[in-house]
Amino acid sequence: MEAGTMTTPEAFAPAPIDARGVRKAYQVGDGFNEILHGISLQVAPQEMVAVMGPSGSGKSTLLYCLAGLEAPSAGEVALAGRPLAALNRTDLAKMRRAEVGFVFQSYNLIPTLTAAENVALPATLAGRRPDADLIARTLAAVGLTERADARPPSMSGGEQQRVALARVLAQQPQVLFADEPTGALDSRTGEMVLAELVRIAHEPGRCALVVTHDPLVAAACDRVLFLRDGHLVRELRGGSPARWPRRSPRSPRRAEPCARSTSRSSATRGRPGSASASPSS
Numbered sequence: 001m002e003a004g005t006m007t008t009p010e011a012f013a014p015a016p017i018d019a020r021g022v023r024k025a026y027q028v029g030d031g032f033n034e035i036l037h038g039i040s041l042q043v044a045p046q047e048m049v050a051v052m053g054p055s056g057s058g059k060s061t062l063l064y065c066l067a068g069l070e071a072p073s074a075g076e077v078a079l080a081g082r083p084l085a086a087l088n089r090t091d092l093a094k095m096r097r098a099e100v101g102f103v104f105q106s107y108n109l110i111p112t113l114t115a116a117e118n119v120a121l122p123a124t125l126a127g128r129r130p131d132a133d134l135i136a137r138t139l140a141a142v143g144l145t146e147r148a149d150a151r152p153p154s155m156s157g158g159e160q161q162r163v164a165l166a167r168v169l170a171q172q173p174q175v176l177f178a179d180e181p182t183g184a185l186d187s188r189t190g191e192m193v194l195a196e197l198v199r200i201a202h203e204p205g206r207c208a209l210v211v212t213h214d215p216l217v218a219a220a221c222d223r224v225l226f227l228r229d230g231h232l233v234r235e236l237r238g239g240s241p242a243r244w245p246r247r248s249p250r251s252p253r254r255a256e257p258c259a260r261s262t263s264r265s266s267a268t269r270g271r272p273g274s275a276s277a278s279p280s281s
């Protein structure tokens with residue numbers, strides 16, 4: 001298998017997440033530093049895929065490019081069959097609100113809204129009347145019925161993460177992206193969140209891509225992709241820790257220069273915790 005290319009069997013097509021030759025470069029001084037060197041991957045309907053790799057290998061950058069939160073420097077990304085490059089800002093934002101859910105380590109909750117109002121937010125932003133029954137059901141699914149009227153500053157990190165998850169459940173997105181979704185949680189809450197992610201990802205017409213360092217999260221996924229130095233270097237099915245590589249995969253060949261590049265600042269970067277990671281973006 002050529003480094004940087006991961007394919008899904010034909011039987012799974014069409015893929016709700018479809019990336020071809022994705023490159024991402026940042027301006028550094030007078031030059032560019034390419035972080036992703038031509039990544040191709042597909043995630044099939046009802047599939048949950050983990051992306052693992054060393055710190056700095058480009059996992060979050062990849063997730064942000066796939067989710068439409070950052071524009072690739074080159075290559076193509078299609079979500080739910082729609083090429084992102086063909087969408088203007090408004091349509092991209094609309095599509096993200098309607099079809100894409102985000103679960104990040106920091107929860108992007110609005111502190112002045114109650115848990116229930118935060119869960120209702122994607123519907124409110126999309127101009128729909130929130131479905132009170134659905135909101136109650138999703139809060140119950142994450143064990144937060146009693147906290148529906150609480151506001152995020154009065155909630156624990158685990159509770160906030162579960163509100164964020166309930167918001168995604170209520171949104172019922174076709175494509176779910178998660179960045180270290182259990183990273184800040186105690187093991188019991190982490191297991192609950194993971195179980196919900198697995199359940200959502202395996203519903204008809206849905207899928208999930210999860211960036212994680214956590215072997216338990218990866219083990220719950222259908223496939224694990226390993227990223228190293230901006231290349232996809234290995235793919236394992238079944239997510240079984242017993243079959244993971246004990247040594248780091250061999251470094252791939254050097255990247256070719258990228259076709260075009262973009263710069264960004266941390267202010268515009270949609271890192272977890274920043275506004276651009278919110279469902280309102």
Ligand SMILES: Nc1ncnc2c1ncn2[C@@H]1O[C@H](COP(=O)(O)OP(=O)(O)OP(=O)(O)O)[C@@H](O)[C@H]1O
Nearest residue numbers: 026035054055056057058059060061264265266269
């Ligand atoms: N705005 C930016 N400008 C320039 N370089 C950046 C920017 N954001 C990230 N990088 C660089 O891109 C590389 C990959 O970062 P990224 O956060 O995607 O890695 P990661 O695999 O998710 O790491 P971690 O596991 O530590 O979160 C790093 O070298 C990082 O310094």
